Amino acid sequence: MARLPDGTLMQRAAAGITAACADLLGRVYGSRVVLLVGSGDNGGDALYTGARLAKRGAGVTAVLLTPDRTHPAGLAALRRAGGTVVRGPEHAEAPIRRAHLVIDGIVGIGGKGGLRPDAAPLADLAQESRAAVVAVDLPSGVDAGTGEVRGAAVRADLTVTLGTHKPGLLVDPAREYAGSVRLVDIGLALPGDPELEALQHADVAALLPVPGAESDKYRRGVVGIAAGSARYPGAAVLAVAGALRGGAGAVRYAGPAGDAVIARFPETLVSSGSPDQAGRVQAWVVGPGAGDDADAVTAVLNADVPVLVDADGLRLADRDLVRARRAPTLLTPHAGEAAALLGVSREEVEGARLTSVRKLAERYGATVLLKGSTTLIASPGDGPVRVNPTGTGWLATAGSGDVLSGLTGSLLAAGLDALDAGSVGAYLHGLAGRLAADGAPVGAHDVAEAVRDAWRDVMD
Numbered sequence: 001m002a003r004l005p006d007g008t009l010m011q012r013a014a015a016g017i018t019a020a021c022a023d024l025l026g027r028v029y030g031s032r033v034v035l036l037v038g039s040g041d042n043g044g045d046a047l048y049t050g051a052r053l054a055k056r057g058a059g060v061t062a063v064l065l066t067p068d069r070t071h072p073a074g075l076a077a078l079r080r081a082g083g084t085v086v087r088g089p090e091h092a093e094a095p096i097r098r099a100h101l102v103i104d105g106i107v108g109i110g111g112k113g114g115l116r117p118d119a120a121p122l123a124d125l126a127q128e129s130r131a132a133v134v135a136v137d138l139p140s141g142v143d144a145g146t147g148e149v150r151g152a153a154v155r156a157d158l159t160v161t162l163g164t165h166k167p168g169l170l171v172d173p174a175r176e177y178a179g180s181v182r183l184v185d186i187g188l189a190l191p192g193d194p195e196l197e198a199l200q201h202a203d204v205a206a207l208l209p210v211p212g213a214e215s216d217k218y219r220r221g222v223v224g225i226a227a228g229s230a231r232y233p234g235a236a237v238l239a240v241a242g243a244l245r246g247g248a249g250a251v252r253y254a255g256p257a258g259d260a261v262i263a264r265f266p267e268t269l270v271s272s273g274s275p276d277q278a279g280r281v282q283a284w285v286v287g288p289g290a291g292d293d294a295d296a297v298t299a300v301l302n303a304d305v306p307v308l309v310d311a312d313g314l315r316l317a318d319r320d321l322v323r324a325r326r327a328p329t330l331l332t333p334h335a336g337e338a339a340a341l342l343g344v345s346r347e348e349v350e351g352a353r354l355t356s357v358r359k360l361a362e363r364y365g366a367t368v369l370l371k372g373s374t375t376l377i378a379s380p381g382d383g384p385v386r387v388n389p390t391g392t393g394w395l396a397t398a399g400s401g402d403v404l405s406g407l408t409g410s411l412l413a414a415g416l417d418a419l420d421a422g423s424v425g426a427y428l429h430g431l432a433g434r435l436a437a438d439g440a441p442v443g444a445h446d447v448a449e450a451v452r453d454a455w456r457d458v459m460d
């Protein structure tokens with residue numbers, strides 16, 4: 001900002017927001033637009049945007065939340081362009097009810113906590129009205145840095161974000177408030193590592209293990225699956241189904257559900273004893289449907305290869321044993337399992353996913369993949385956390401986590417590190433869920449089958 005003339009970034013921002021609003025309105029001329037203007041630069045962005053829309057023939061009304069502390073140059077620009085101004089949120093109701101578009105410039109990255117009491121009713125009015133709601137930078141009231149929502153917040157149809165995505169636009173619950181998100185490049189160079197990364201197709205394609213000319217099944221990696229029980233043989237079948245599609249050259253199964261596994265997947269190498277008797281593998285998956293088999297979990301954690309621990313395995317894994325491991329460990333809890341490990345409620349984990357996943361990674365000295373509406377993957381330390389962009393609610397179906405654990409374990413066996421295996425596994429799994437569902441409900445086995453389509457889609 002210091003290197004640019006005063007107001008340059010704001011003009012770039014306003015130009016981008018105006019273009020997005022015009023797309024949404026279809027016709028700017030004759031439309032009725034209401035600006036919700038807070039006391040900071042977020043309000044300034046809204047005012048400059050309003051001025052541009054007014055010049056193109058929109059009827060623009062600015063509602064000033066704190067009339068004495070309003071971005072002066074932005075306000076002057078709006079007035080010059082013919083916009084009208086109402087002073088105080090108590091006058092907002094009538095204009096919002098008549099509006100085609102409401103632009104939320106109450107607060108941006110300078111916000112703390114949920115909306116203050118004077119601003120909170122505006123969020124409700126905007127939501128109840130028939131107007132489209134566009135948030136400037138992020139929906140006012142959500143936490144930009146964490147995705148937490150502590151109190152009232154605006155619900156937007158579209159968020160036009162400036163310079164870079166903020167964690168709050170990618171992590172639930174805040175993500176849901178943002179609607180669709182459009183990034184406007186205002187020419188900011190961002191310093192240092194980001195706090196959060198979302199892999200894209202090209203990143204995933206570069207990480208997927210592909211056999212070379214000299215590959216054989218052992219060099220591609222063997223993944224071991226210690227899962228399932230007499231009560232839950234299906235978990236073993238689904239984990240193997242995922243593992244067969246994850247790039248390892250062979251899948252070993254160790255446990256009591258070998259007959260069910262072999263009936264469905266004859267290519268699996270099955271044994272019924274303890275995992276440490278099953279032969280060499282390059283990575284283990286332990287836990288899905290495993291019941292109370294603590295010995296299998298301990299045997300796997302004592303192996304000097306990467307280990308993925310899921311489901312029942314998380315409850316049975318000794319924390320000191322996990323911390324003492326030298327090979328990588330990847331824990332894959334859903335919010336309920338994470339809550340049990342942290343000794344908090346499920347709601348607390350779902351309300352603060354970023355904090356929770358970091359805390360778990362620190363406590364266990366392991367990489368953690370926290371599943372759910374937003375899937376996050378964190379390794380211990382301050383490095384960037386990964387957020388999976390491909391998830392879909394259709395994945396919330398029994399057994400789909402078992403598929404994920406097999407798939408991700410297979411990527412570990414093929415040589416990806418825990419953070420990459422977790423993020424690539426979640427990416428393929430989410431995409432497979434979308435492709436398999438295609439707008440209709442799916443079972444977990446459909447997701448496993450669609451992993452190949454997801455893989456091709458990424459490689460395309």
Ligand SMILES: NC(=O)C1=CN([C@@H]2O[C@H](COP(=O)(O)OP(=O)(O)OC[C@H]3O[C@@H](n4cnc5c(N)ncnc54)[C@H](O)[C@@H]3O)[C@@H](O)[C@H]2O)[C@@H](O)CC1
Binds near residue numbers: 010038107108115138
């Ligand atoms: N930093 C940059 O490089 C740029 C920033 N821009 C804009 O500037 C914004 C940040 O501006 P500011 O730092 O002035 O801060 P904001 O405008 O985001 O918020 C600060 C104001 O909001 C009030 N406020 C704080 N918490 C609130 C709450 N819970 N409820 C109601 N009001 C609350 C504060 O009293 C303060 O006056 C960005 O979000 C973006 O819109 C853009 O203009 C482009 C460039």
Ligand SMILES: Nc1ncnc2c1ncn2[C@@H]1O[C@H](COP(=O)(O)OP(=O)(O)O)[C@@H](O)[C@H]1O
Binds near residue numbers: 334395397398402
């Ligand atoms: N609302 C949601 N949106 C996106 N993905 C979801 C949602 N709910 C669950 N998932 C995904 O579905 C899978 C469910 O896994 P899990 O909870 O372990 O179920 P199960 O134990 O039945 O296999 C995880 O990959 C999770 O991230």
Ligand SMILES: [K+]
Binds near residue numbers: 042104105108135139
């Ligand atoms: K805002």
